[in-house]
Amino acid sequence: MYFHGTSRINDKGHLEIGGVDALDLAAKFGTPLYVVDEALVRQRAREYVEAFKATGLKFQVAYASKAFCVMAMCRVAEEEGMSLDVVSDGELYTALQAGFPAERIHFHGNNKTPDEIEMALNAGIGCFVVDNFTELALLNAIAAERGQKVNILLRVTPGVEAHTHDYISTGQQDSKFGFDIGNGTALRAVEEALRQPQLNLLGVHSHIGSQIFEVEGFRMAVEKVAAFSLEVRAKLDKTFTVINLGGGFGIRYVEGDAPLPVATYVEAITGAIIASFTAADYPLPEIWVEPGRSIVGDAGTTLYTVGTSKDIPGVRKYIAVDGGMTDNPRPALYESKYEAVLANRPEDEATELVSVAGKCCESGDMLIWDLKLPAVQSGDVLAVFCTGAYNYAMASNYNRIRRPAVVFVKDGQADLVVARESFEDIARNDLLPERLRKETVRG
Known part of the structure; x- marks a missing residue:
């Protein structure tokens, strides 16, 4: 048992x-x-935070609130030093009602409405993760009307397919999410973002799937994202300061499930970042991740x-x-x-x-x-x-x-x-x- x-x-x-x-x-x-x-939730959160602290790198661990979003959970996440990932006005409202610091909130989603964008701008959230060209233009226009400058990441699909269920694989090319690196769409998105005066492009976001029990997919994603970062620097003279590798870290549901220790995932991600970027004489970016399932x-x-x-x-x-x-x-x-x-x-x-x-x-x-x-x-x-x-x-x-x-x-x-x-x-x-x-x- x-x-x-x-x-x-x-x-x-x-x-x-x-x-x-x-x-x-x-x-x-x-x-x-x-x-x-609650004690186990806090233990899981601390495993991530402490594993990243041990690397000495800059980082944010953002709890993916879509996994379980209630005010009490938002409070626990804040107390454990986490940022927060939301994907709707309802999740944002819950976080704000709980008193979660808006500057530590990241807003995801492939179809943010104008009202949701307005709500997030009113709150002063820390970052939007932009998913498509429509959102790029809409976010810039709304921010311009308000005279605000907005931090963004661009969600990219690196063409990496993790070993997971078809319905919860999100890093492959055929996905409703993000700008594809392989066909040049992601590079065009960077060009467009750099032309938008109200948008401050911090870097890129990549998420390869859910319930992942190995590290090779994350290493491959880092290599793809690093190569893309170098291409952006060479062609557009833009250096990313943030790389977000998303979530997807697996848990044990039944006998046979074999999730790795949190530190193993973190070491693989940070090791790949250090190797890929240092070799290219590229300033080490701040690393963000978004565990949800593996926290709760x-x-x-x-x-x-x-x-x-x-x-x-x-x-x-x-x-x-x-x-x-x-x-x-x-x-x-x-x-x-x-x-x-x-x-x-x-x-x-x-x-x-x-x-x-x-x-x-x-x-x-x-x-x-x-x-x-x-x-x-x-x-x-x-x-x-x-x-x-x-x-x-x-x-x-x-x-x-x-x-x-x-x-x-x-x-x-x-x-x-x-x-x-x-x-x-x-x-x-x-x-x-x-x-x-x-x-x-x-x-």
């Missing part, structure tokens, strides 16, 4: 996270429930209550829980795999193979297809591990199911950081035109 962070079996024989009994959490806050091990992924556990079951002799046994694809769409989207235990009986012998189904009216609403568990009973609490990234962030109200609450646990204390949605929340934005209102009874 593999536990992450502070998770353990306590003296009651129950799963405990952050010093709090999982059954007490389920009883107090209800299920489904997202539980976040294995710190999250989702608690469910088991309800019904269906045994098909010779085929499979289904058990159904009170959540599903509404709180974790990743198995349906990516065929993602998870491990789980019964939080109330984690040490009991696993005697049956079950498939864990959600409660949505959808045949694809499956959380785990094959899971060995003790004989499961209605009312058992199932704990699914490594649900900290892209679970709450992707949650929906399909079937009008309410989104779960989120609790941070640390040193025996449980703090509610997101309240469970109410029925009123579900219908809050509904409007009923007068012609559809129920008629009063006629006399």
